[in-house]
Amino acid sequence: xxxxxxxxxxxxxxxxxxxxxxxxxxxxxxxxxxxxxxxxxxxxxxxxxxxxxxxxxxxxxxxxxxxxxxxxxxxxxxxxxxxxxxxxxxxxxxxxxxxxxxxxxxxxxxxxxxxxxxxxxxxxxxxxxxxxxxxxxxxxxxxxxxxx
Amino acid sequence: xxxxxxxxxxxxxxxxxxxxxxxxxxxxxxxxxxxxxxxxxxxxxxxxxxxxxxxxxxxxxxxxxxxxxxxxxxxxxxxxxxxxxxxxxxxxxxxxxxxxxxxxxxxxxxxxxxxxxxxxxxxxxxxxxxxxxxxxxxxxxxxxxxxx
DNA sequence: TCTTATTAATTGCATTTTGCAAGTAATATT
DNA sequence: AATATTACTTGCAAAATGCAATTAATAAGA
Numbered sequence: 001x002x003x004x005x006x007x008x009x010x011x012x013x014x015x016x017x018x019x020x021x022x023x024x025x026x027x028x029x030x031x032x033x034x035x036x037x038x039x040x041x042x043x044x045x046x047x048x049x050x051x052x053x054x055x056x057x058x059x060x061x062x063x064x065x066x067x068x069x070x071x072x073x074x075x076x077x078x079x080x081x082x083x084x085x086x087x088x089x090x091x092x093x094x095x096x097x098x099x100x101x102x103x104x105x106x107x108x109x110x111x112x113x114x115x116x117x118x119x120x121x122x123x124x125x126x127x128x129x130x131x132x133x134x135x136x137x138x139x140x141x142x143x144x145x146x147x148x
Numbered sequence: 149x150x151x152x153x154x155x156x157x158x159x160x161x162x163x164x165x166x167x168x169x170x171x172x173x174x175x176x177x178x179x180x181x182x183x184x185x186x187x188x189x190x191x192x193x194x195x196x197x198x199x200x201x202x203x204x205x206x207x208x209x210x211x212x213x214x215x216x217x218x219x220x221x222x223x224x225x226x227x228x229x230x231x232x233x234x235x236x237x238x239x240x241x242x243x244x245x246x247x248x249x250x251x252x253x254x255x256x257x258x259x260x261x262x263x264x265x266x267x268x269x270x271x272x273x274x275x276x277x278x279x280x281x282x283x284x285x286x287x288x289x290x291x292x293x294x295x296x
Numbered sequence: 297t298c299t300t301a302t303t304a305a306t307t308g309c310a311t312t313t314t315g316c317a318a319g320t321a322a323t324a325t326t
Numbered sequence: 327a328a329t330a331t332t333a334c335t336t337g338c339a340a341a342a343t344g345c346a347a348t349t350a351a352t353a354a355g356a
Binding site for chain 2: 002003004005007008009010011012013014015016017019020036039056057104107108110111112113114115117118122125126127128129130131132133134135136137139140
Binding site: 196197198208209212213216232233234235236 | 332333334335336
């Protein structure tokens with residue numbers, strides 16, 4: 001069988017590049033790391049700092065500073081937890097939600113465009129394959145254990 | 149249909165993390181960016197600086213400095229082109245080749261492990277899907293045009 | 297209860313990475 | 327022969343990174 005790494009290297013490089021490109025929304029300009037943070041805050045419900053930092057496998061100190069930046073940009077809000085005063089709950093501001101949604105839409109639009117080069121059967125197959133892959137990776141013991 | 153971005157986000161995050169983890173070979177410790185550079189030099193034949201920088205979509209000035217680092221680490225060699233004195237041809241040193249190969253092997257080992265959670269049919273399907281996806285992405289006009 | 301861990305998050309460095317602008321040297325174009 | 331373009335390198339200055347150490351709050355042990 002062919003070299004699997006080759007296939008994955010190309011795939012992830014492309015997707016990584018996509019992430020890099022897609023982060024300029026009107027006057028707001030964010031990095032791909034920040035885009036990941038927004039995505040994850042949007043996805044989770046009332047997450048703490050730790051939770052998000054862990055989800056994106058980012059050092060907590062770097063994360064803390066990124067959040068400070070995002071707060072200055074008025075994209076993220078930090079609310080003290082009512083049950084544990086050490087904890088801060090992260091949420092998106094209206095503008096932050098808008099940015100996250102816009103990025104999500106443009107990513108999905110891109111993916112739709114990519115999938116438009118396939119027929120219905122291929123689409124289904126590919127989607128199912130990605131799911132399979134995600135499942136298999138989450139079962140794997142070798143790597144990525146902290147992740148998702 | 150379900151949210152495609154979600155699927156891809158998870159997949160590429162996992163793969164990105166894998167890339168991050170897999171870069172300590174004996175006494176040699178390299179970053180994932182450097183691993184990408186080694187990979188690409190190994191793949192291409194007599195590539196110039198520009199070629200590699202473009203392949204991994206990296207700013208040429210940052211790339212130039214990364215190469216300097218890799219040369220200091222004795223993983224990469226820079227040979228002046230005989231036909232064009234502005235150009236440098238990049239190649240891996242013996243040690244660089246060893247590092248690249250070791251990373252490649254450990255990545256493939258990881259992927260084998262991941263695929264071991266699937267049956268033969270699923271494996272084939274997934275591999276074929278990734279290929280399809282790569283083809284579709286290369287056809288796409290939206291993004292990633294400089295890439296591969 | 298009081299003392300001692302443990303945990304969540306922040307700051308203080310020191311290092312590394314990044315990328316634009318400007319530079320040098322060689323080749324291509326006119 | 328003069329000019330433009332190309333390949334690559336340096337000079338900043340800003341940003342990102344991560345370890346060590348700090349603060350404040352909760353949990354656990356005596």
